[in-house]
Amino acid sequence: MLVAHGGMMSGPRAGRAANGRVSEAELRSAVVDCRVLGAVLIHARPEFREKLSTYKGTVFTAAHVxxxxxxxxxxxxxxxxxxxxxxxxxxxxxxxxxxxxxxxxxxxxxxxxxxxxxxxxxxxxxxxxxxxxxxxxxxxxxxxxxxxxxxxxxxxxxxxxxxxxxxxxxxxxxxxxxxxxxxxxxxxxxxxxxxxxxxx
Incomplete structure (x- = not known):
């Protein structure tokens, strides 16, 4: 699990591959655990937004909310x-x-x-x-x-x-x-x- 700390990412997959590409496996597992109002909120990681950006109002359906x-x-x-x-x-x-x-x-x-x-x-x-x-x-x-x-x-x-x-x-x-x-x-x-x- 990746956790957002003041906009920064931490966790085993926080970095991107050397070639700058994002694999489909990474995309499917990309989640951020944000604590807001005591609730855990699941979102797509920011580094994947460029891959999703062709879809307006994207909903990251692979995430476990x-x-x-x-x-x-x-x-x-x-x-x-x-x-x-x-x-x-x-x-x-x-x-x-x-x-x-x-x-x-x-x-x-x-x-x-x-x-x-x-x-x-x-x-x-x-x-x-x-x-x-x-x-x-x-x-x-x-x-x-x-x-x-x-x-x-x-x-x-x-x-x-x-x-x-x-x-x-x-x-x-x-x-x-x-x-x-x-x-x-x-x-x-x-x-x-x-x-x-x-x-x-």
Whole structure:
């Protein structure tokens, strides 16, 4: 993995070949691990832009896009814990059913940009929260959902492979900011896959 440090590149493939050419293998593996808002954002390396420059608005589809959140992040620790439980301890999540699994770690999520679909996911998730915890109006808590409302795997997919949990409102909104940062900075378009990872 190559890491960007103030615009400079480091890592085993930071340099170019002596003849200045970029191999197809290098092109496919060219990624930069940039930490923005606590999320890992994957991009094509700058030295490959000349090879891609004939395509306007290029999307580097070979990159593995991953949202990384930390349980130690004071601004989004409840969001991170909820996702961690969903991915690793789904039996602790609602709705609850035997053998439940939730995608995102090994199975990718896929972005949805249709506002009606996103809104439908949110509404169903809120209904599920109210079913479990009752009316939480005025509590300062919000209904957090995973997979995210902005994904094909959201709560309306119909397979019940989702989780909802009441968490602190500002924490929930910060988690949303992280997700949107990944979408924007990686040009994650409608239907594009991405993964989620929670660290300690």
């Amino acid at each position: 991953e949202l990384v959140m930390s349980q130690k992040d004071p601004e989004a620790k409840e969001s991170a814990l909820h996702i961690y439980d969903a991915l690793n301890r789904p039996e602790r999540t609602f709705p609850s059913w035997p053998g439940k699994t939730i995608p995102g770690a090994k199975e990718p999520l896929h972005r949805v940009i249709d506002p009606d679909k996103v809104d439908a996911n949110r509404k169903k998730s809120i209904q599920e929260c109210k079913k479990v915890w009752g009316d939480y109006t005025g509590s300062g808590l919000e209904c957090d959902e995973y997979p995210f409302a902005s994904t094909e795997e959201g709560s309306t997919k119909g397979d019940n492979r989702f989780s909802v949990r009441l968490i602190d409102g500002p924490d929930n909104r910060k988690g949303g900011e992280y997700i949107n940062a990944v979408y924007t900075l990686n040009r994650v378009l409608n239907g594009d896959p991405f993964y989620v990872k929670i660290t300690n």
